[in-house]
Amino acid sequence: MKKALITGITGQDGSYLAEFLLEKGYEVHGIKRRASSFNTQRIDHIFQDTHEEQPRLRLHYGDLSDTSNLTRLLAQIEPDEVYNLGAQSHVAVSFEAPEYTADVDAIGTLRMLEAIRFLNMEKKTRFYQASTSELYGLVQETPQRETTPFHPRSPYAVAKMYAYWITVNYREAYGMFACNGILFNHESPRRGETFVTRKITRGLANIAQGLEPCLYMGNIDALRDWGHAKDYVRMQWMMLQGDSPEDFVIATGKQYSVRQFILWSAQELGIELEFRGSGVDEIAVVASVTGDNAPALSKGDVILRIDPRYFRPAEVETLLGDPSKARELLGWEPRISAREMCAEMVASDLVTAKRQALLTEHGMAPAVSIEDHG
Numbered sequence: 001m002k003k004a005l006i007t008g009i010t011g012q013d014g015s016y017l018a019e020f021l022l023e024k025g026y027e028v029h030g031i032k033r034r035a036s037s038f039n040t041q042r043i044d045h046i047f048q049d050t051h052e053e054q055p056r057l058r059l060h061y062g063d064l065s066d067t068s069n070l071t072r073l074l075a076q077i078e079p080d081e082v083y084n085l086g087a088q089s090h091v092a093v094s095f096e097a098p099e100y101t102a103d104v105d106a107i108g109t110l111r112m113l114e115a116i117r118f119l120n121m122e123k124k125t126r127f128y129q130a131s132t133s134e135l136y137g138l139v140q141e142t143p144q145r146e147t148t149p150f151h152p153r154s155p156y157a158v159a160k161m162y163a164y165w166i167t168v169n170y171r172e173a174y175g176m177f178a179c180n181g182i183l184f185n186h187e188s189p190r191r192g193e194t195f196v197t198r199k200i201t202r203g204l205a206n207i208a209q210g211l212e213p214c215l216y217m218g219n220i221d222a223l224r225d226w227g228h229a230k231d232y233v234r235m236q237w238m239m240l241q242g243d244s245p246e247d248f249v250i251a252t253g254k255q256y257s258v259r260q261f262i263l264w265s266a267q268e269l270g271i272e273l274e275f276r277g278s279g280v281d282e283i284a285v286v287a288s289v290t291g292d293n294a295p296a297l298s299k300g301d302v303i304l305r306i307d308p309r310y311f312r313p314a315e316v317e318t319l320l321g322d323p324s325k326a327r328e329l330l331g332w333e334p335r336i337s338a339r340e341m342c343a344e345m346v347a348s349d350l351v352t353a354k355r356q357a358l359l360t361e362h363g364m365a366p367a368v369s370i371e372d373h374g
């Protein structure tokens with residue numbers, strides 16, 4: 001039985017990857033951080049009681065900032081594959097916590113690689129690094145491919161650039177099977193609530209059910225190449241099964257604006273929206289409501305405004321990936337379109353919003369939590 005170690009197993013990708021590897025018959029180990037409240041919601045459905053005989057999913061406390069912890073876990077588990085998905089992954093937050101982001105996202109990657117080397121496991125253990133399209137930042141070429149020069153635009157992207165190159169360096173210097181997946185944005189119903197797609201699907205579902213009055217957004221003209229996390233974790237595994245270690249762009253090759261994603265999400269709820277005004281004064285107004293998924297709304301309601309707080313000090317305006325290498329060398333193709341993914345996300349957030357609305361109606365619900373850093 002193959003053994004995999006996943007950092008970031010409690011995150012969006014970690015949860016889908018753990019499911020995928022369990023289905024493939026792996027023994028899966030994951031590092032989770034100690035938190036003051038439960039943080040395993042995304043993997044609770046695959047949790048196996050540690051009292052069972054030989055559970056195939058095992059969680060270990062740890063942190064990418066803790067070298068001795070990582071070294072001890074690697075020595076104990078002796079994984080065939082390490083998937084380094086753990087990170088402070090929010091671009092806007094990285095401007096507020098740049099040093100922490102560098103420590104975890106850049107030096108954390110070095111810590112993992114160095115621990116593998118220190119334990120003489122560099123010929124046994126294959127390593128996947130969660131690299132990102134944010135490396136392209138201020139884009140030098142469209143579409144972006146493996147050879148496109150980088151120009152990172154945030155402390156997050158700069159930290160991930162170090163992680164990218166240290167992974168290449170350990171491959172070249174020590175012959176490690178180490179790969180970078182340069183993944184473009186990928187989403188799902190499990191996406192963190194403060195990333196733009198989930199902020200929109202969750203926010204609009206809440207507004208439709210009368211739980212929130214208005215969505216406040218930043219740069220809605222940003223363009224992204226959005227795929228589904230399920231498609232992308234499959235490729236993370238495929239990269240480590242190849243004959244030689246290579247870096248791959250993972251993208252759909254299609255690009256849409258944040259504004260378009262808002263319109264799709266509204267449509268899923270039976271809401272037709274009209275954008276009015278411009279710049280920071282732009283608003284979205286309800287033009288019509290059909291069906292019964294938005295009982296709280298009527299024509300003329302303003303449900304979206306622009307808030308300059310959500311603009312970043314340096315923005316990545318446009319990203320579009322070219323996944324030809326992944327298709328040609330590994331036969332990978334995305335299966336789920338951005339439009340289908342949007343429908344799935346809205347449907348999932350609507351179920352939660354309806355439940356919350358029902359509880360609120362009966363005086364039994366806590367307030368909807370609204371995170372400030374979206």
Ligand code: NDP
Pocket residue numbers: 007008009010011012013014031032033035039062063064065084085086087088089090104130131132133182183184185186187192
């Ligand atoms: P999430 O933010 O959903 O998950 C991040 C994971 O990292 C969580 O499990 C989190 O734990 C964990 N983590 C955070 N800080 C630490 C730390 N100090 N030590 C150990 N673990 C830590 O991200 P995604 O699943 O969306 O992304 C996975 C990886 O892929 C990340 O590295 C991200 O930067 C990268 N990436 C993501 C893309 C995307 O579009 N989703 C695109 C390209 C790259 P906790 O649950 O406790 O917070």
Ligand code: GDR
Pocket residue numbers: 089090091092131132133134183184185186194195196197199216217218219220222223224258310311312315316317374
């Ligand atoms: P990104 O994702 O920064 O691309 O990083 P995010 O969804 O946060 O932003 C995408 C674009 O939408 C614009 N935007 C807003 N973003 C947020 N979060 N909130 C808003 O209110 C808002 N309004 C407009 C942003 O400015 C941006 O242009 C994600 C993360 O998963 C990274 O970890 C990963 O590396 C990259 O994708 C690829």
